[in-house]
Amino acid sequence: MSEHQNNEELRGSSNMISEMEPNEQQLVSLVEVEDAELARNATQSKSQGQLIRRRFVHHKPAIISAIILVFITVVAFTSIGFAGIPGWWNQSYVKSGTIVNGGVPTLSLLPTWLGGSGIAFGAHPFGQDSTGKDYFALVMRGTQKSIIIAVVVGAVATVIGAIVGALAGYFRGWVDEVLMRITDLFIVIPLLVLAAVLAQMVGNKSGSIFALAFVLGILTWTGLARLVRGEILSLREREYVAAAQAMGSTTSRVIFKHLLPNTVGVIVVNATFAIAGAILLETSLSYLGFGVQAPETSLGLLISEYQNAFTSRPWLFWWPGMIIVAIALSVNFLGDGLRDAFDPRQTSKAKRRKKKELA
Numbered sequence: 339m340s341e342h343q344n345n346e347e348l349r350g351s352s353n354m355i356s357e358m359e360p361n362e363q364q365l366v367s368l369v370e371v372e373d374a375e376l377a378r379n380a381t382q383s384k385s386q387g388q389l390i391r392r393r394f395v396h397h398k399p400a401i402i403s404a405i406i407l408v409f410i411t412v413v414a415f416t417s418i419g420f421a422g423i424p425g426w427w428n429q430s431y432v433k434s435g436t437i438v439n440g441g442v443p444t445l446s447l448l449p450t451w452l453g454g455s456g457i458a459f460g461a462h463p464f465g466q467d468s469t470g471k472d473y474f475a476l477v478m479r480g481t482q483k484s485i486i487i488a489v490v491v492g493a494v495a496t497v498i499g500a501i502v503g504a505l506a507g508y509f510r511g512w513v514d515e516v517l518m519r520i521t522d523l524f525i526v527i528p529l530l531v532l533a534a535v536l537a538q539m540v541g542n543k544s545g546s547i548f549a550l551a552f553v554l555g556i557l558t559w560t561g562l563a564r565l566v567r568g569e570i571l572s573l574r575e576r577e578y579v580a581a582a583q584a585m586g587s588t589t590s591r592v593i594f595k596h597l598l599p600n601t602v603g604v605i606v607v608n609a610t611f612a613i614a615g616a617i618l619l620e621t622s623l624s625y626l627g628f629g630v631q632a633p634e635t636s637l638g639l640l641i642s643e644y645q646n647a648f649t650s651r652p653w654l655f656w657w658p659g660m661i662i663v664a665i666a667l668s669v670n671f672l673g674d675g676l677r678d679a680f681d682p683r684q685t686s687k688a689k690r691r692k693k694k695e696l697a
Contacts, residue, residue: 390679390680393679394678397675400671400676403667403670403672406668407669407672410661410664411485414478414485417478418430418431427478429475431479434469434471435466435471436470437466438461441462442653443460443462443473444465462474464476464653464657476640477637477657477661479635480636480640480658481661483636484617484662486551487547487551487616487617487630488616488620490551491554491555491558491612491619492555492612494555495555495558496559496562499559499561499566499608500601502520502563503562504567504570504594504598504601506567506570507566507569507573508574508592508597517563521560521564529619533557533623535628536557537553537628554619558615562609565604566605569600569604579592582596602680603680603681606676607677610669611670611673613669614673618662618666620636620638621636621641624636624637624638624641625638637661640654640658641655
């Protein structure tokens, strides 16, 4: 019965359309098309997380950078082992050995049909240092330490910056003035000089890379604090914040439950940039002798120790340098992808560019 009624309604609507003028028929057709488009979009609506994930996946440089970063991290932590867990690489970064063929790298990536030696990894793919240590193991050990320092620095700087920015933006008044003046003081003092002094003091006392990372973290939070403060200043005027305050929510609940979660885009993006900056800062400090100290090692310390071998054995300089560049660029591109994914305006910009290209 219902199917018969639907058919009758369709016949009636088609008869009505046929009796209309051509312009009216075209207008009705356009309205029907738009209604169908709206209905389809309503059934295919996506959550905020799905939209962010979709925009990030479509950012090809970020995806490629994420793959490179994961590959470097996995190889570094599985090759020589970590925290007592043995790795798959049979050479040690501690034991010296007999120098073979002048310590030249045995890694070959050029096929024989192109005039190379063929695809081969060899016993010492990155070569050997002056004492006969396997340089691949040494570089992987340095990569481990540099990644750990960068992640800890990024975490510490993110936590401090988010809390300081949230408190300054929410309370305003004298709290904002005090916190922002402290932030300005950290910004005015040259970062490298202050980091070198504090890192040297902490390094001589503890010798721990975690202590060094914590010191660098408490020096690099200022940029995020200013950004979070700006976001909180605008968010605190929203209706849901006023509603939470009217319902008797505590200050800490309003800040950590309602305000900070809405700044997660800014926080995540700047956390990635903090990690990239920490890699370069640690490299600079270790190169100058104020960062990681022996017997520990890092990529920056390896460059510093073997800088004199640049002309005679350049691979001792290039391998850690190339990994530093690869990690820093990968994290930066990853941050760009996250920024575009969390920024909803990027979708409309992309659509406008596509329409211009089609036009």
